[in-house]
Amino acid sequence: MTLLLTFLLVLSGASWPALDGFVIGHLPPGAGRASDFAYESDEGVRFVSRVWERPGAVDLTVAVLRGPELATGAGLRAFMAAYHERSPGSWSEVRVGGRPGFGDGDEVFWLAAPGVAVSVAIDAGRFGGGELMKVAESVRDG
Numbered sequence: 001m002t003l004l005l006t007f008l009l010v011l012s013g014a015s016w017p018a019l020d021g022f023v024i025g026h027l028p029p030g031a032g033r034a035s036d037f038a039y040e041s042d043e044g045v046r047f048v049s050r051v052w053e054r055p056g057a058v059d060l061t062v063a064v065l066r067g068p069e070l071a072t073g074a075g076l077r078a079f080m081a082a083y084h085e086r087s088p089g090s091w092s093e094v095r096v097g098g099r100p101g102f103g104d105g106d107e108v109f110w111l112a113a114p115g116v117a118v119s120v121a122i123d124a125g126r127f128g129g130g131e132l133m134k135v136a137e138s139v140r141d142g
Helices: 002-012 073-084 129-138
Strands: 022-024 033-040 046-054 057-066 092-096 099-103 107-113 116-122 139-141
Touching: 022 057, 073 099, 073 107, 092 107, 092 129, 107 129, 116 129, 129 139
Parallel strands: none
Antiparallel strands: 022 139, 033 046, 046 057, 057 116, 092 099, 099 107, 107 116
């Protein structure tokens, strides 16, 4: 039944059900089956994510992050660097839906509001870099 509903949503051009207040309007063709998760980082940042995967591979992850450390773009970048154990400078500045954010070839994240951020990560090897921004640009407040 879920697969049929997913197929009908894609055919109709409808958006996916809201993810913690956000609607995802575009998915790359052929993305795997979706599952939702909720968890919290050691720093108290709450994540609600939707992951599309196939056996042995994650195709796409969209996450909504909420926490006081995400009050500014600099705070978001510092949190993501610590969370991913990467240098803050490893992401370039980008714009998503007119909002400033940070990204590389397979992940982009931005501050949707003080204390609220959105992250999109994709298997760029499978879908190409253009799909990352298509998905990110389709995420809207629900």
